[in-house]
Amino acid sequence: MNAHVTPNSPGPVSLTIVPPFARFSLRIAAASVEAASKAFGLELPVKIGQGQAKDGRAAWCLGPDEWLLHAVETETVQIMEAFARFRPETPHSLTLISDREITIAMEGARAAELLSVACPIDLARIHPGMAKRTVFDSAQVVLLRDGPDHFRLEVWRSFFPHVHELLQIANRELASGY
Amino acid sequence: MLLIHCPYCDDTLPELEFAYAGEAHIARPSDPSELSDEEWRDFLFIRSNARGVHAERWRHIHGCARYFNALRDTVSDKFLRTYKAGEPRPDTSVQEAVK
Numbered sequence: 001m002n003a004h005v006t007p008n009s010p011g012p013v014s015l016t017i018v019p020p021f022a023r024f025s026l027r028i029a030a031a032s033v034e035a036a037s038k039a040f041g042l043e044l045p046v047k048i049g050q051g052q053a054k055d056g057r058a059a060w061c062l063g064p065d066e067w068l069l070h071a072v073e074t075e076t077v078q079i080m081e082a083f084a085r086f087r088p089e090t091p092h093s094l095t096l097i098s099d100r101e102i103t104i105a106m107e108g109a110r111a112a113e114l115l116s117v118a119c120p121i122d123l124a125r126i127h128p129g130m131a132k133r134t135v136f137d138s139a140q141v142v143l144l145r146d147g148p149d150h151f152r153l154e155v156w157r158s159f160f161p162h163v164h165e166l167l168q169i170a171n172r173e174l175a176s177g178y
Numbered sequence: 179m180l181l182i183h184c185p186y187c188d189d190t191l192p193e194l195e196f197a198y199a200g201e202a203h204i205a206r207p208s209d210p211s212e213l214s215d216e217e218w219r220d221f222l223f224i225r226s227n228a229r230g231v232h233a234e235r236w237r238h239i240h241g242c243a244r245y246f247n248a249l250r251d252t253v254s255d256k257f258l259r260t261y262k263a264g265e266p267r268p269d270t271s272v273q274e275a276v277k
């Protein structure tokens with residue numbers, strides 16, 4: 001990280017790095033999604049953008065045959081084994097991507113305004129519980145909305161310094177009255 | 179900024195999430211070794227370069243990641259409609275008549 005970036009920049013929006021958790025990319029035919037729901041213990045949503053969460057596990061549909069899965073880190077192996085059990089009958093790929101991205105949590109009444117600095121997507125149409133793959137200042141990200149003023153941004157590691165610093169600069173600009 | 183309707187996401191999203199991928203409905207010859215050099219050249223390089231309605235491939239690369247097709251007017255840069263990969267080119271004569 002660049003030395004001049006302060007860990008807790010001032011600004012109206014609180015920006016925090018989410019501690020490690022288990023993150024998977026699941027690719028499976030839409031017709032077989034029921035088997036995946038059973039293995040993951042959560043009914044996977046089938047409409048792109050929609051999410052589902054229960055008992056520490058969450059799933060979002062990112063594409064016609066693609067889901068993003070979250071769980072607590074200690075359940076990583078257990079989840080991989082549950083999917084491996086039905087792979088012979090139902091081909092799919094479950095890829096562990098916990099370390100591929102870093103997640104930034106944003107909270108505050110001006111969180112959506114802060115994101116709009118570099119997110120071209122219409123944030124008003126991403127309702128709490130939804131997730132979309134999109135871009136943040138040309139870096140590909142997955143944007144999760146947890147509440148009206150609460151977002152998470154999943155960023156690939158190599159793009160993280162740029163995205164994080166830009167968020168902090170924009171946050172300071174909001175604080176300065178822009 | 180252009181807004182493009184992705185037929186897989188069923189959502190209209192900013193152009194920045196999409197990538198252009200050339201003319202649509204160009205089938206790769208099933209046996210390239212049977213083609214003459216001229217026929218192979220035409221398959222690789224010769225495109226219609228339409229002035230007006232053009233069928234073209236797009237990829238929702240920073241979204242659902244799917245390829246789909248679009249009809250776009252190359253003069254006005256307006257999208258007439260988008261449709262899923264594998265679907266036939268929509269009949270635009272009807273739309274022209276409506277105009």
Ligand SMILES: [Zn+2]
Nearest residue numbers: 184187238242
């Ligand atoms: Zn899409």
